[in-house]
Amino acid sequence: MATSLAAILFTAVAAAASHAQAGNVDWSDAALIGLPATAGAVLGAWVHQRIAPRGAVLAFSVLLVVSAGKLAL
């Protein structure tokens, strides 16, 4: 799991660089979202170690499907 995360680092850098070359990256939004998300990820990992959120996972799945519906329509 940890090694896969580190591998994603290479992939994300390569993919972001490729998209940046095409001029598609909004760097301001990337920083505005990515930096707070870093703190959020630490918080999320901390919460994850303390609860077994089956109901929350199912609720999150529903949220993803609702988001998908909004994107598709």
Added chain:
Amino acid sequence: MSHDVLAAVLGLLAGTLSALFGVGGGVVFVPTLIFLGASARVAVATSLAAMVPVVLMGSWRQTRYGSVTWRDAAIIGVASVPTAKLGEIVADSLPNDALQRLFAVVLVVTAVQLAVRALREPAAE
């Protein structure tokens, strides 16, 4: 609420949800960026750039626990570079609506995977 404050709040929430439910950052970053007004193409590209600090922090924390095999990570990561380029070419060639709908399919597949995994796990004690 201004765009910047909203983006930062949604970024914090997206990072929390991503780590809490073990899903890739893109699953939450891309809809967030589209909600903020970005096109699907810019949302996908910006989400990848936003993932870099999150993954960097995660990898650094895991390295401190000694659980990262950097040699394997580098081999897998470098091997994914050409396919990342291919992904960018495909994303760039698709019309915005088609890319957005394709991402909607990814969201549904992720939702189903999460739900199935949650339902198969033994109930929390």
